[in-house]
Amino acid sequence: MENDSKRRERRNLIALTGAAALLAVAVNFTVTALSTHFKNRKRKEVLAFSDVANSVLVEMQRAQLVLTGILLVPGSNVRINLSASEILRLADHIVAKSKEVHDAVASVPLDKVTYANTILPLAELEAHQFPLIQSCAFQKLVSASEDIRKASIEAERRIDAHVSTCSKREDVYHVIKTFTARGDWMSSDVKRFAQHLVQEFERNGLNLTSTKREELQRLRNQIDELSMRYIRNLNDDSTFLLFHDMELVGLPPEFLKSLDKAESGKFKVALRSHHVSPILELCKELERPIIRCRIEKGWISVGSTRKSVAVAYGKRCKVNLSVLEKLIQLRHKLARLLGYSNYAEYAIDCRMAKSSTKVFAFLEKISASLTESASKELSLLKELKRKEEGESPFGNEDLPYYVKRIKQKQLDLDFGVVKQYFPISLVLSGIFKICQDLFGLRFEEVVDAEVWHQDIPVALLISQLQKEVNGHPGLLRFSEVVNLFHEFGHVVHHICNRAPFARFSGLRLDPDFVEIPSMLLENWCYESSSLNLISGFHQDITKPIGDEICKSLKRWRCSFSALKLKQEILYCLFDQIIHSNEDVDMIGLFEHLHSKVMLGLPILDGTNPASCYPQIAIGYEATCYSRIWSEVLAPGGAKDPLEILSDFLGREPSIQAFVDSKAHTV
Secondary structure (H helix, E strand, O other), X not given: OHHHHHHHHHHXXXXXXXXXXXXXXXXXXXXOOOHHHHHOOOOOOOOOHHHHHHHHHHHHHOOOOEEEEEOOOOOOOOOOOOOHHHHHHHHHHHHHHXXXXXXXXXXOOHHHOOHHHHHHHHHHHHHHHHHHHXXXXXXXXXXXXXXXXXXXXXXXXXXXXXXXXXXXXXXXHHHHHHHHHHOOOXXXXXXXXXXXXXXXXXXXXXXXXXXXXXXXXXXXXXXXXXXXXXXXXHHHOOOEEEEOHHHHOOOOHHHHHOOEEOOOOOEEXXXXXXXXXXXHHHOOOOOOOOEEEEEOOEEEEEOOHHHHHHHHHHOOOOHHHHHHHHHHHHHHHHHHHOOOOOHHHHHHOOOOOOOHHHHHHHHHHHHHHHHHHHHHHHHHHHHHHHHHHOOOOOOHHHHHHHHHHHHHHHHOOOHHHHXXXXXXXXXXXXXXXXXXXXXXXXXXXXXXXXXXXXXXXXEEEEEOOOOOEOOEOOEOOHHHHHHHHHHHHHHHHHHHOOOOOHHHOHHHOOOOOOOHHHHHHHHHHHOHHHHHHHOOEOOEOOOOOOHHHHHHHHHHHHOOHHHHHHHHHHHHHHHHHHOOOOOOOHHHHHHHHHHHHOOOOOOOOOOOHHHOOHHHHOOOOOOOOHHHHHHHHOOOOOOOHHHHXXXXXXXXXXXXXXXXXXXXXX
């Protein structure tokens, strides 16, 4: 039971850490929209990951949270207005019904197993219970009632504990294994579903001796504990830097107002991404002051503002290096116990990529293909720095600042002006129109539908967006428009799914494939025809965004993308190597990879992502490549995802089109 609770906590942390944590050594130079940071109230403490859900609920109560979505078709058995007691009763019903079905399957004599008495009952159970489980679980994220949120959490705990028990039922495993051994398939869909069931049982050790199963469980418990310790260390880190206002030139007044001050009057900059990103992108280096910063128990003096922030950010939580080393060792032991040569092979075996060797080849090929474009981008950045700062060497800490500077100089794109063209209501109606035309769907408002909140239907996209206030429409930043298209792609994928088994439907598809439909829909945010449908000046919505701005947005998307992707590949390779080999010198490995992948740029002294890169600890271990994989292959069903993609393309997937799209600098 305790182990199930830890795993549930792991999932919650994964959902809350997200892509922001990729800013490991503070050199990820994705241009972020800073206005969200400036709107946040001044806080004396940085929110820990586990606090975010409560923060969201507070914002919802203040009517600053807009949740948009689509009602499911009539006949859906999702329940959206359950009381706390009803949630708990439904959870108990789910568990009882599941136990009944599993008991019935387990009782089938091995010489009488058929599709009808083994596979079909389990498939029907999954399809029937999936929406009921969502009815219990989603309320913990969004309900304004504390009692309902607590009931939802408890309901999920009960269901998780039961699912964990079912996944270890040896009697059910033997029945299904007998069916698969006969090879009496009714269709390829049935074959794949049955094989997935067997694989799931065997990844839980059902094909091992009882002694080895016990060892497997001990390893999983230790891995869970170390993973949580790694995240707690990051959450508990309170490292900060002190700066005079003259050392923060270029940062907006709103950002400076959001910072706490020390007794000396200096600004305190916490080593969290919402403080680090603005400094790396906006802080000017007019002089080279000496800055004193508190690191762990002592004080050190460092040079420029951007560099001091990047170095300190990359040195956080050095204790996590030893934690990760132990984690890697335990993961390799677990993989070998299950018959794999290393953990990477275990993690990738059930995914679209299939093998670590294929992932390495994939990453290396893309990296090599991007070298020429990335070199041109880096040369432009270095030249601009020479003009503005003289002959001082170009470092990783300079990437975010000079990417932003050169885009501003050459693209002349004012995102404040762009925002005026994206009222929320117009963007939503435009998305509906585009999806109706592309996919043959029809969206109709259900008047007076029974919902649990006046703004929120059943199938949800949860986003923090500004509502209309006092007649002033809520406006979206362009990055929010792109994100809304991306998430709506998941909705379209979910509702258009025609998979014969719930296990292969919608967002439950292969993790290497699941982002592809959403990345496809993102492309429409950069086409003039679709931008005309979703844009209109907020004071006169009959005036869509101009063609020149549309062209600039498209150029902005591609500019310096090769260098940015090189940086992401660096972390993916690091992740693959440490999960494919034992006794790796992590510090030496990262220094070697950094020099190789990042075109000779030196690593920041003393930094190493192994100590402050949560994806490696929880959620994406050995699978950090997956986002790039989805982007490269972006063109369900029960077919293998690679077959689906090949059928769609009419050929084997190729990385060349993706590389070509990254080969354009400003």
